[in-house]
Amino acid sequence: MNTTLYSMLPSFAGIPAPIQTIPRVGSTPVTWIPVKSQESGFWAKLEGFNPGGIKDRPALHMVRCARRRGQLLPGGAIVESTSGTLGLGLALAGIVYGHPVTLVADPGLEPIMARLLRAYGARLEIVTAPHPIGGWQQARKERVRDLMADLPDAYCPDQYNNPDNVAAYATLAAELVTQVPWVDTLVCSVGTGGHSAGIFRALRQTFPDLKLIGVDTIGSTIFGQPARPRLMRGLGSSIHPRNVDYRAFSEVHWVNPAEAVHTCRTLAARHYVSGGWSTGAVALVADWAARTSPPGTAIVAIFPDGPWRYWNTVFDDDHCMANHLLEAAPAEHPDEICHPAEREVTRWTRCTAVIDPIGATA
Secondary structure (H helix, E strand, O other): OOHHHHOOOHHHOOOOOOOOOOOOOOOOOEEEEEOOOOOOEEEEEEHHHOOOOOOHHHHHHHHHHHHHHOOOOOOOOEEEEOOOHHHHHHHHHHHHHOOOEEEEEOOOOOHHHHHHHHHOOOEEEEOOOOEOOOHHHHHHHHHHHHHHHHOOOOEOOOOOOOHHHHHOOHHHHHHHHHHOOOOOEEEEEOOOOHHHHHHHHHHOOOOOOOEEEEEEEOOOOOOOOOOOOOOOOOOOOOOOOOOOOHHHEEEEEEEOHHHHHHHHHHHHHHHOOOOOHHHHHHHHHHHHHHHHOOOOOOEEEEEOOOOHHHOOOOOOHHHHHHOOOOOOOOOOOOEEOOOOOOOOOOOOEEEOOOOOOOOOOO
């Protein structure tokens, strides 16, 4: 077991030992990404160096905590909704702790991800139709609920609302404190809200003036835009996860798929570093922040995974051309709106009025 990583968190004391040794999760590297002028740039935390990506951290942590509290009994099933990355982490947790894993996904799950999840021993269920209000995510959640009713000893981590999801990222923040001199601005994609909330809360203990920039996708309801079908996976939502810490954000940016694709490919060609939809969207915003912030501002961007999962989407010319994703480079600066309800956005757009669409917290 990676005792160096988990000794940072005293809450792990008393958690039952794993059945198998945990592959190395955490201690991921950072790399410097300069902007075009080479005079400034940002640090990128490369979570693709985890076995399955950034969500290995919360998957293992949520399962450990559930076992400690008796919510997940020895041999009990784990059942959860996933767009892919958390599924990999839960498959890992299932192997390590000896639990069968059932994952509910939708038809947008990439073929390579579906094959990997099954190869890692997970049972995979695909919902066939979106929910009329909550889209594919709500349809997945309802299927999870049905499965749980048939499995009385099963445990659902509920990544959207489980505070253990947020707490898991204290390790990532602790790593950053040792890897970079200081942090003024943190740039994170937002899906369940777990890593943006968790890293920000822990980092702010060391850097009390820390600023958090959220990055969402067009068509996502998280920050008050209308729900639309979304091409990008891994960020955005058609529901309202309660792990999103709205008060923490100084501003939010929405990015469209073409802008993310261009940025992913540019990262790969210039820096031999890349990832998927979330990485492209986050890098676009972090680059802008580096260009427009006062000199000396220290910016850290979280890259949730690497590029390998996206061979038939982001890095597939046929897929990108069919979806009109290669037609133009992103603008140098985002559009600006004063409030998320001002208008529906379709390209990179920034807003400094961050609201909770349910609680109307500005």
